[in-house]
Amino acid sequence: MNMDNDRSTAQDREDRDGASGGALVVLSGGQDSTTCLYWSLDRFGADSVLTITFDYGQRHRVELVAAEKVAEHAGVQNEIIPINTFPSLAENALTDHAMGDVGAVDSTTDLPNTFVPGRNLIFLTCAAAYAYSRGIRHLVTGVAQTDYSGYPDCRQETMHALENALNLGMETTFTLHTPLMNLSKKETVLLARDLGALPALAYSHTCYLGQRPPCGRCPACLLRAKGFQEAGIDDPLILGMSR
Numbered sequence: 001m002n003m004d005n006d007r008s009t010a011q012d013r014e015d016r017d018g019a020s021g022g023a024l025v026v027l028s029g030g031q032d033s034t035t036c037l038y039w040s041l042d043r044f045g046a047d048s049v050l051t052i053t054f055d056y057g058q059r060h061r062v063e064l065v066a067a068e069k070v071a072e073h074a075g076v077q078n079e080i081i082p083i084n085t086f087p088s089l090a091e092n093a094l095t096d097h098a099m100g101d102v103g104a105v106d107s108t109t110d111l112p113n114t115f116v117p118g119r120n121l122i123f124l125t126c127a128a129a130y131a132y133s134r135g136i137r138h139l140v141t142g143v144a145q146t147d148y149s150g151y152p153d154c155r156q157e158t159m160h161a162l163e164n165a166l167n168l169g170m171e172t173t174f175t176l177h178t179p180l181m182n183l184s185k186k187e188t189v190l191l192a193r194d195l196g197a198l199p200a201l202a203y204s205h206t207c208y209l210g211q212r213p214p215c216g217r218c219p220a221c222l223l224r225a226k227g228f229q230e231a232g233i234d235d236p237l238i239l240g241m242s243r
């Protein structure tokens, strides 16, 4: 995304809406959402940023702990909101303990079995509802269409449509920010460095197997390691574990 364009659009909307409103970051406790939190602190200021984390029955509670620790480290408020319907709605490897290898591709959909249908749509709709009543008009999410092209709910087109739907459905002027949308993992690591997010990344969690120290072999661990390696930066999470 062109950040200058993004900024002017947001400013225009603020002027129209009259709500500066601050920002709400959807914080999963992972690398990308942690980076987005620091992007938001840089852009909106520490006093104007809140974080929200969804407890959706993920296999590994360590993700929720990571989100709390990242928010605490950043000095921002974090609220954990339960959404416990995903396991009842559909099978997927992130909530269903009985499923096999995480990251395997489903032969009928061609999507990774870690795809949770509707997850980002539901998260962002809930985040918008939370933000609405608090006068917050900026929503920030760490979705990216580059490395995670297998997830259709991470695409730019989906996010534009959702922003439109939220604004129509709540008759307001949310701006849905996706600062990582077109960045590679390497570029995301470099952005995290520039924003001063590296110390917070020591508390973040990525491993699909829920391991700390991370397993280093699952698709999420491999993707994270590749990004840090290409950026020429040591992963603070791994460094912290080896001390």
Ligand SMILES: [Zn+2]
Binding pocket: 206, 207, 208, 209, 210, 211, 214, 215, 216, 217, 218, 219, 220, 221
């Ligand atoms: Zn792993």
